[in-house]
Every structure is written in C-alpha cells, then in structure tokens.
Amino acid sequence: MTRMSIDSMKEFLQRSIPDMNRHKLNGLLAESDFRHHLDQLGCGDKLSPGGWIARTGGSDIFGKRSVAFFPETVQPDTDYHATSVLPLPKAGFHNTCTAFYQNGIAGYYCAPTIRNNDDYTSVMWQCVQLGLPQEQQYHAFPDSMAGFTRRKRTYNCLRYDADVAGIPDDAVPDEFTKEHLRVAFQNRYMAEVSDIDGILWDNQYTYAIEIKEKTPATDNDMGEYFGLDVGPFVKLAFYAAKRGTLHSIFVVREVSDQTTRNLVAWWYITFERLAQYASWVMRAGGKSMTGGRSAVVRIPKCEFTPLTRENLMSL
Numbered sequence: 001m002t003r004m005s006i007d008s009m010k011e012f013l014q015r016s017i018p019d020m021n022r023h024k025l026n027g028l029l030a031e032s033d034f035r036h037h038l039d040q041l042g043c044g045d046k047l048s049p050g051g052w053i054a055r056t057g058g059s060d061i062f063g064k065r066s067v068a069f070f071p072e073t074v075q076p077d078t079d080y081h082a083t084s085v086l087p088l089p090k091a092g093f094h095n096t097c098t099a100f101y102q103n104g105i106a107g108y109y110c111a112p113t114i115r116n117n118d119d120y121t122s123v124m125w126q127c128v129q130l131g132l133p134q135e136q137q138y139h140a141f142p143d144s145m146a147g148f149t150r151r152k153r154t155y156n157c158l159r160y161d162a163d164v165a166g167i168p169d170d171a172v173p174d175e176f177t178k179e180h181l182r183v184a185f186q187n188r189y190m191a192e193v194s195d196i197d198g199i200l201w202d203n204q205y206t207y208a209i210e211i212k213e214k215t216p217a218t219d220n221d222m223g224e225y226f227g228l229d230v231g232p233f234v235k236l237a238f239y240a241a242k243r244g245t246l247h248s249i250f251v252v253r254e255v256s257d258q259t260t261r262n263l264v265a266w267w268y269i270t271f272e273r274l275a276q277y278a279s280w281v282m283r284a285g286g287k288s289m290t291g292g293r294s295a296v297v298r299i300p301k302c303e304f305t306p307l308t309r310e311n312l313m314s315l
Helices: 006-016 022-041 091-102 169-186 230-242 271-277 309-313
Strands: 051-056 066-071 105-114 123-130 139-141 189-196 198-201 206-214 217-219 223-229 246-255 263-270 283-287 293-300
Touching (some): 022 169, 022 206, 022 246, 022 263, 066 169, 091 105, 091 198, 091 206, 105 169, 123 169, 206 223, 223 230, 223 246, 230 293, 246 271
Antiparallel strands (some): 051 066, 105 123, 123 139, 246 263, 283 293
8 A cells, every 4th residue: 555644744744835924824725724624514525636837937838728626635644556446536526627627727637646655755646637528538747738838857746844743633734735736837847826725516607716825904095904915916917817606705713813823704705805805005915825915905894704514605
C-alpha cells in the first residue's frame, strides 16, 4: 500500500507555505468551518473542494489562456498505488467545469497516485478535462496544460520553513492536496495562479466562492463594513467579466475577535451586489495572507445576506 500520513503532509506544508501567519491560518480555518456549516445546512453536496485558477504569464500572452483545476483530496493512510483505477469525477465537478468551459476556461479534475510511502516527492497527478461535449481521458498533469510557457529550470517552491503546527489534523489533507497540486504546476510553468476556495452549484448558476474571516469595522461614510483585499476583488471581477452561468459570491465568517474566533454569524454577498456598493476609494488594510500590508475595498455590512439554507436555495 502506498500512502501519505498526516505527519508527511505537514512536512510538505512546512516547506511549501512561505509564512503561516495568523491571518493565513484563520483564513484556512474559515474555509474548513464553512464546509462544516454547509454540511449542517444540508447543502454540503453542492460544494466542491478547493482548487486553483491559473492564467498564462509572459509578454504578449499574459492572461490570454486560463485553466482551473480541482484535485481529489489525498486522504491519510489510503492506498494511492500507481496501478489503482483512477476515480470517476462526481457530477458536481462536471457542472462546475461546464460553467468554466462555457466562459472560455478549461476545467480539470486531478487524481493522485503515490509511488512510495510517506514520500511527497513521489505523489504524481493525472488530470481529465471536464465540461466538454465528449468524454475525455486522463493525462499526465501538468504536462497536458497547453499554452503555458515552460520554465527554463524548475522553480524551487519548497524552500520555506513555516510553522504549521496550528493547522488541525482534519484540515491538513485538503490543504496538502491543494498545495501539492499548485507546486506541481508552478514548478513547471510561468503563470499567475490564485486559489479557488470552492464552487457552489445549484440548478441555475455556478458560484465561485471567496471565503474570509472578518470582524466588522466602522467609519463615517458607511457605518459598519467588511473589507475585501484588492486581489480577491479583482479575481471576482474576472469571473463577472466572463458572464454566462459562472457567478461568484463573497462569504464572511464574522467573528467576535481574531484571537478567540468566536462565531457571530455567517454572511454572503453576490459579486453583482458587492460591485454596486463597494467603496470607490481604497483603504489600508491589515496584514495580508502573504505577510505584507493590504489595500481593501469596503462593503457595507447591511448589504450582506445571512447565510442560511433558505437564502442559499434562492440563489
């Protein structure tokens, strides 16, 4: 049996994550809490695992081609031998990738194989493009990602020494899987890459989700508001520019403070409403997930909707 243990996954994360600051850890925990919240609402089957969206980098081709890829989560102490039968993607992934395909973004489902026990360098990926009219076959990932500029030499993504002790064991597999897939891609290609916290699908639209943990701030212009960093705002605007059935929502886990993380409420806002009410003037934000200082747009808290089952079903 070829498998990965939690300890081996943490060892990889320690080397792949530049800085596990408090802001980044809280963001990771918020994503995990969001999944538990949807399970409690009976909507967990409408949410995909997290993934990545990447677009071409380089002179004359920047942003000309975009792909999204979603991995099957590597479960600890589970056999992923190279001779194992690759999984059939769930129906939700087909819905997700169809929405991406209709908007000019190639969507892929990625499945892992492992050659050696507890050796993250031996984890390999196979991918299948979904959302096309015809059934496709698995191919090696990331070799089959056409249109991207290959690096002249392998990029060293595993050069850090982050403190990952704060990541709960039940959140490690998802984070390891996402990070390993990103590293496999960025080791090979020049590209701009951003994470997808998840995709929520229903009968009509598909929603890319941005999840943040926030305490509301207050100013004289709008009263209570939640801030959103410019980077995620631009990413949501990118989805909106594609139109079609691909939409996006910003989800906030409101907490009493960033130390205790006591839950106050869950909120969401569609990008269409966010763009209508977001401040035109940016403000300085706190420490970002990459460790630097951020610039944020402000959205009035009163424009957010409580994240309940009834409200989700009305999207």
